[in-house]
Amino acid sequence: MNTASKAGPPGRGYVALAGWLALCYAVAALGALATTNARAFYAGLAKPGWAPPGWLFGPVWSVLFTAMAFAAWLALRTAPGVARPRAQWLFVAQLAVNALWSWLFFGWQLGGWALAELLLMWALIAATLRAFWVLRRAAAWLMAPYLAWVTFAGVLNAVLWRMNPGILG
Amino acid sequence: MNTASKAGPPGRGYVALAGWLALCYAVAALGALATTNARAFYAGLAKPGWAPPGWLFGPVWSVLFTAMAFAAWLALRTAPGVARPRAQWLFVAQLAVNALWSWLFFGWQLGGWALAELLLMWALIAATLRAFWVLRRAAAWLMAPYLAWVTFAGVLNAVLWRMNPGILG
Numbered sequence: 535m536n537t538a539s540k541a542g543p544p545g546r547g548y549v550a551l552a553g554w555l556a557l558c559y560a561v562a563a564l565g566a567l568a569t570t571n572a573r574a575f576y577a578g579l580a581k582p583g584w585a586p587p588g589w590l591f592g593p594v595w596s597v598l599f600t601a602m603a604f605a606a607w608l609a610l611r612t613a614p615g616v617a618r619p620r621a622q623w624l625f626v627a628q629l630a631v632n633a634l635w636s637w638l639f640f641g642w643q644l645g646g647w648a649l650a651e652l653l654l655m656w657a658l659i660a661a662t663l664r665a666f667w668v669l670r671r672a673a674a675w676l677m678a679p680y681l682a683w684v685t686f687a688g689v690l691n692a693v694l695w696r697m698n699p700g701i702l703g
Numbered sequence: 704m705n706t707a708s709k710a711g712p713p714g715r716g717y718v719a720l721a722g723w724l725a726l727c728y729a730v731a732a733l734g735a736l737a738t739t740n741a742r743a744f745y746a747g748l749a750k751p752g753w754a755p756p757g758w759l760f761g762p763v764w765s766v767l768f769t770a771m772a773f774a775a776w777l778a779l780r781t782a783p784g785v786a787r788p789r790a791q792w793l794f795v796a797q798l799a800v801n802a803l804w805s806w807l808f809f810g811w812q813l814g815g816w817a818l819a820e821l822l823l824m825w826a827l828i829a830a831t832l833r834a835f836w837v838l839r840r841a842a843a844w845l846m847a848p849y850l851a852w853v854t855f856a857g858v859l860n861a862v863l864w865r866m867n868p869g870i871l872g
Binding site for chain 2: 689692695696699
C-alpha cells in the first residue's frame with residue numbers, strides 16, 4: 535500500500551503518462567497541420583544569419599512536446615491540493631495557445647498577431663513553470679528548455695515579421 | 704494620536720508625496736533628455752494611420768507620471784509589512800526601465816532593443832500594479848492607465864520598428 539501511494543494516486547501512473555503524451559502529441563499534430571507548406575514558406579523568407587535551418591524545428595519540437603508531457607505527468611500526479619487544478623489549467627491553456635501560434639504564423643502568415651500571441655504563450659508557459667515548481671521541481675526543470683526555445687522563437691518571429699513586410703501580415 | 708496613525712507612519716505624509724513626485728518627474732526628465740529631437744524624428748518615421756500625433760505624448764506622460772507618483776505614495780504609506788519593500792522595489796525598477804526605454808527608442812534609435820526592453824517594463828509595471836493592489840486598491844487603479852498606455856506604446860513600437868528598417872535599428 536505504501537508503495538502504491540508513493541507511485542501517486544490511482545489513475546496518475548503510467549496510464550496518465552500515456553494520456554499526457556497523447557494530448558501533447560495531438561496538440562503538436564494540430565499545430566503541424568498548419569505547417570504542411572512550412573518548409574517552402576520558411577525557405578522563401580528573408581532571414582537573419584542566425585536563423586536556424588528549417589529541418590531543425592521538427593526535432594526540437596518533438597523533444598519539447600515530449601518533455602512537457604513528462605513535466606505535466608510529474609507535476610500533476612502529486613497529492614491533490616489547491617495548486618494542482620490551477621497548474622493543470624495553465625498547462626492546458628499554454629498547449630492551446632501553442633497550437634494557435636502555428637496557425638497564426640505558418641497557416642495564416644499573420645506575423646504581427648503571431649508575435650502578440652507568442653507573448654501570451656510565453657507568459658502562460660512561465661506561469662505553468664512556476665506552478666509546477668511548487669508541485670515538483672523536476673517538472674519545472676523539464677519546462678525550462680521549452681520556455682528558452684519560445685523566448686528564442688519570439689525574437690525570431692519579431693525579426694522575420696520585420697524583414698518580410700510583403701509576406702507576413 | 705489615532706489621527707496621526709491614520710495618516711500613515713511619520714515621513715509618509717505630504718512630504719513623502721512631494722518626494723515621490725520629485726522622483727517621478729526626475730525620471731521623466733531623464734527620459735525626456737533622450738527625446739530632445741523627438742518631434743522631428745517621430746515626424747520623419749513611416750507611421751500607421753492610427754499612430755497618435757507627436758504633440759500628444761508629452762501631456763499623456765505628464766499625467767501618467769503624476770498618477771504613478773500618487774499611486775506610489777498611497778500604496779507605500781500603508782502600514783509596514785513584507786509586501787511594502789517588494790512593491791517599492793518593483794516601482795523603482797519600472798521607473799528606471801521606463802527612462803531607459805526613451806534612450807533606446809529615441810536616443811539611440813534601437814527599435815528592436817526598445818521593444819524587448821518594453822516587454823520587461825510591461826512585466827514590471829504589471830507586477831507593481833499587482834503589488835499595489837494588495838496594499839491599496841486605489842493605488843493599483845492609478846497605475847492602470849499607465850499599463851494600458853504602455854501596452855499601446857508596445858504595439859506602436861513594434862509597428863514603427865517594422866515600418867522603418869532604415870531608421871530604427
